[in-house]
Amino acid sequence: MLHPGIMDLAKYPFLAEAGEYLRDKGFNLEQLGHPDWTPLVEKAYGRIVVASSGQVYGSDTERLENPDMEILSFIVAVILLKAASIHTLTRRFALAEARRAERYLQRDLWSNKEKKNLELPLKIIQELFGVEVKVENDEFVIKVADYLQRAVHFHEKEWKLVNRRIQNGFVYLTAHETVRLIRTELGQYINSRIQSISLHLIPDTFKASVQDLVSLASKFSDAVVISSDYPPCVKHAIEVLEKGENLPHSGRFLLATYLLARGQTTDQIAPLFKNAPDYNERITRYQLEHIAGSSGKGTKYQCPSCDKIRSENLCFAIAECDGIINPIQFGKKRGKTNA
Amino acid sequence: MLEKDVSLVEGAIKEYYFNHFDLIGIPSKISQREFGYQKINGGMIRHVAINDIKELHLLLMRETPSDVYCSNAYYSFPSMPMSEKDWKGADLIFDIDAKDLGLSCRNDHSVSRCSECHDTVIGKQTACAKCGSTKSELVSVACKNCIAESKVETKKLIQILVSDLGIRDEEIEVYFSGNEGFHLRVVNNSYEILESQQRADLADYVMFNGAIPETFGMKKQNNSKSTLPEMGEFGWRGRVAENLFGSKSKAAKMSRQIILDGYSAFQVRLDSMRQTIGARIDPKVTMDIHRIFRLEGSINSKSGFSKFKCKNIDEFDPFTDAVLLGEEKAEVIANCPVQIKLKNKKFGPYSNERVSVPKYAAVYMICKGLASAV
Numbered sequence: 001m002l003h004p005g006i007m008d009l010a011k012y013p014f015l016a017e018a019g020e021y022l023r024d025k026g027f028n029l030e031q032l033g034h035p036d037w038t039p040l041v042e043k044a045y046g047r048i049v050v051a052s053s054g055q056v057y058g059s060d061t062e063r064l065e066n067p068d069m070e071i072l073s074f075i076v077a078v079i080l081l082k083a084a085s086i087h088t089l090t091r092r093f094a095l096a097e098a099r100r101a102e103r104y105l106q107r108d109l110w111s112n113k114e115k116k117n118l119e120l121p122l123k124i125i126q127e128l129f130g131v132e133v134k135v136e137n138d139e140f141v142i143k144v145a146d147y148l149q150r151a152v153h154f155h156e157k158e159w160k161l162v163n164r165r166i167q168n169g170f171v172y173l174t175a176h177e178t179v180r181l182i183r184t185e186l187g188q189y190i191n192s193r194i195q196s197i198s199l200h201l202i203p204d205t206f207k208a209s210v211q212d213l214v215s216l217a218s219k220f221s222d223a224v225v226i227s228s229d230y231p232p233c234v235k236h237a238i239e240v241l242e243k244g245e246n247l248p249h250s251g252r253f254l255l256a257t258y259l260l261a262r263g264q265t266t267d268q269i270a271p272l273f274k275n276a277p278d279y280n281e282r283i284t285r286y287q288l289e290h291i292a293g294s295s296g297k298g299t300k301y302q303c304p305s306c307d308k309i310r311s312e313n314l315c316f317a318i319a320e321c322d323g324i325i326n327p328i329q330f331g332k333k334r335g336k337t338n339a
Numbered sequence: 340m341l342e343k344d345v346s347l348v349e350g351a352i353k354e355y356y357f358n359h360f361d362l363i364g365i366p367s368k369i370s371q372r373e374f375g376y377q378k379i380n381g382g383m384i385r386h387v388a389i390n391d392i393k394e395l396h397l398l399l400m401r402e403t404p405s406d407v408y409c410s411n412a413y414y415s416f417p418s419m420p421m422s423e424k425d426w427k428g429a430d431l432i433f434d435i436d437a438k439d440l441g442l443s444c445r446n447d448h449s450v451s452r453c454s455e456c457h458d459t460v461i462g463k464q465t466a467c468a469k470c471g472s473t474k475s476e477l478v479s480v481a482c483k484n485c486i487a488e489s490k491v492e493t494k495k496l497i498q499i500l501v502s503d504l505g506i507r508d509e510e511i512e513v514y515f516s517g518n519e520g521f522h523l524r525v526v527n528n529s530y531e532i533l534e535s536q537q538r539a540d541l542a543d544y545v546m547f548n549g550a551i552p553e554t555f556g557m558k559k560q561n562n563s564k565s566t567l568p569e570m571g572e573f574g575w576r577g578r579v580a581e582n583l584f585g586s587k588s589k590a591a592k593m594s595r596q597i598i599l600d601g602y603s604a605f606q607v608r609l610d611s612m613r614q615t616i617g618a619r620i621d622p623k624v625t626m627d628i629h630r631i632f633r634l635e636g637s638i639n640s641k642s643g644f645s646k647f648k649c650k651n652i653d654e655f656d657p658f659t660d661a662v663l664l665g666e667e668k669a670e671v672i673a674n675c676p677v678q679i680k681l682k683n684k685k686f687g688p689y690s691n692e693r694v695s696v697p698k699y700a701a702v703y704m705i706c707k708g709l710a711s712a713v
């Protein structure tokens with residue numbers, strides 16, 4: 001059991017204890033449907049909108065002036081999402097909420113060095129994700145295997161095991177790194193909490209916001225299937241776009257040429273760029289067709305070489321990249337011989 | 340392989356499995372492993388499930404396979420197709436092979452064998468001196484230096500596994516591969532659940548691949564504020580310091596110079612250090628979680644040696660300890676341009692001669708394509 005206090009629940013409203021707390025205080029859905037609570041519904045809606053744009057809600061991490069409102073707005077947001085039932089939106093919300101929680105976890109780990117205050121964040125990490133974290137001086141220490149299972153999803157070189165301090169089967173991390181490591185799982189956890197809620201009826205006062213969410217979501221494309229046999233540079237490019245972050249031109253060029261060479265059509269590729277902050281459908285299409293050689297002068301562009309990609313800091317080579325000079329060769333050279 | 344050769348080799352192998360079954364390393368969770376084997380001139384048979392030691396013995400006696408493999412993974416249904424096996428975990432494995440070490444001795448003990456007229460000469464050749472054919476195959480013959488260098492890599496690897504990765508000595512099994520290198524198997528619960536990508540990063544770790552200057556305190560901006568690691572630190576930081584400075588007394592002075600040389604120069608240093616401080620394993624083997632790996636104690640048909648467990652790697656001599664086929668004489672026509680030394684006896688060089696040699700030497704030369712039975 002975690003035994004979080006009310007301020008803890010304001011920071012981590014996805015904990016099962018948050019629901020209990022509200023029940024104990026006598027809140028119920030019917031009540032929240034009263035017009036008096038309209039500002040709450042608006043706050044909850046805002047929380048989702050912020051998340052959907054790829055940002056993190058409530059950057060005033062310091063104050064949490066009204067903890068009840070923090071908890072309630074999370075719960076109402078979950079209800080709205082559930083009613084709208086749009087997968088992309090829920091996923092983005094879960095991810096943004098994970099990042100919000102990450103900030104608090106990090107602060108709790110960092111600013112409170114007396115053992116007592118470390119307890120809750122460490123317990124959350126252990127109970128929710130099964131990662132045991134030990135504290136040694138100012139550092140956080142986890143098993144190499146626990147580290148590898150999470151860190152391989154990051155492409156930056158600093159996350160490679162070789163760039164970590166290791167001793168005796170344990171990896172030494174800062175508070176920030178410890179928390180960063182579990183972000184995805186935190187997102188998945190929040191997502192699964194949302195999925196597991198069953199909702200029968202929603203108050204009439206919620207319905208307008210649900211409608212607004214439906215039209216908001218039509219602006220986003222759904223998750224792109226990332227094939228596991230794409231090279232890391234291509235996977236990275238897709239992930240950046242997925243998160244709605246900005247991918248430099250050279251990255252877009254790599255992605256387009258690679259997927260075209262793998263036999264995808266411009267129609268299949270165009271939606272990938274939908275989440276980019278500067279997305280413009282007409283221009284994207286025009287550019288893609290240009291790269292594919294199906295418009296204008298008709299030169300078909302080739303996928304850039306690994307050297308080129310490396311010089312643009314977009315290469316995240318792994319062992320399987322050994323001996324290839326172009327991402328197109330990735331996965332093709334491997335023969336299975338038995339040593 | 341010709342019929343006569345097959346019967347000589349298979350006979351020797353059968354005898355080995357009959358007399359030395361106790362040398363076979365019985366894998367833990369044997370019934371959850373996938374076995375595979377090959378017969379001389381035959382294809383690979385995979386997805387074989389074996390319930391217990393008896394069944395394994397029976398298979399070896401009945402089939403006299405030239406090579407036997409067992410998965411590092413264990414499955415719920417080892418005999419089903421890969422997608423239905425239900426992978427449950429896999430031992431961590433490492434392969435160190437002298438042929439990947441770029442050693443200068445390689446050419447001296449490589450024999451090219453013409454595919455047309457079967458003439459043999461030492462070293463690589465572009466065309467056969469006898470018949471002019473450009474088709475040839477290169478076989479490598481026993482070399483002490485290759486083994487010594489493989490041992491160096493193996494010991495580096497073990498040191499990293501123990502001190503960095505927290506694997507205990509008794510969890511590491513070291514085997515001579517049966518040809519020109521070593522195989523390691525690590526049995527440790529904490530690593531067996533790792534997936535392929537995760538193992539790839541682990542492989543990069545032991546090889547010292549992908550290290551960046553920042554890890555060692557070298558700054559890209561404000562370079563003069565860098566502080567390099569000190570000797571005696573744990574893991575790669577300590578090893579890098581040792582490699583850079585050599586001794587504590589030189590550390591301060593050298594450290595200043597290295598910082599002065601700058602960030603990019605330091606990256607170059609790190610990259611070139613890989614060969615010396617990294618363990619040179621074959622990463623493809625380590626990252627493969629569905630591999631069938633040569634069975635411990637079985638015969639390797641590239642040589643007729645056995646994949647032998649090394650209790651003391653320093654003292655281990657594969658050309659004596661792993662030569663376990665019969666001693667009785669066998670007649671062969673040998674065409675072996677280099678001298679080989681097995682069990683402290685010298686053989687060859689032979690130039691198309693009929694000779695009578697112990698079975699282990701006959702099989703060795705036949706496996707290398709340098710002799711055939713009469």
Ligand code: SF4
Pocket residue numbers: 231232233234305306307309310314315316317318321324325326327328330
């Ligand atoms: S090596 Fe080539 S394929 Fe691999 S990540 Fe870098 S650019 Fe991509």
Ligand SMILES: [Zn+2]
Pocket residue numbers: 453454455456457458467468469470471472
């Ligand atoms: Zn010839």
Ligand SMILES: [Zn+2]
Pocket residue numbers: 442444445448482483484485486
């Ligand atoms: Zn050699």
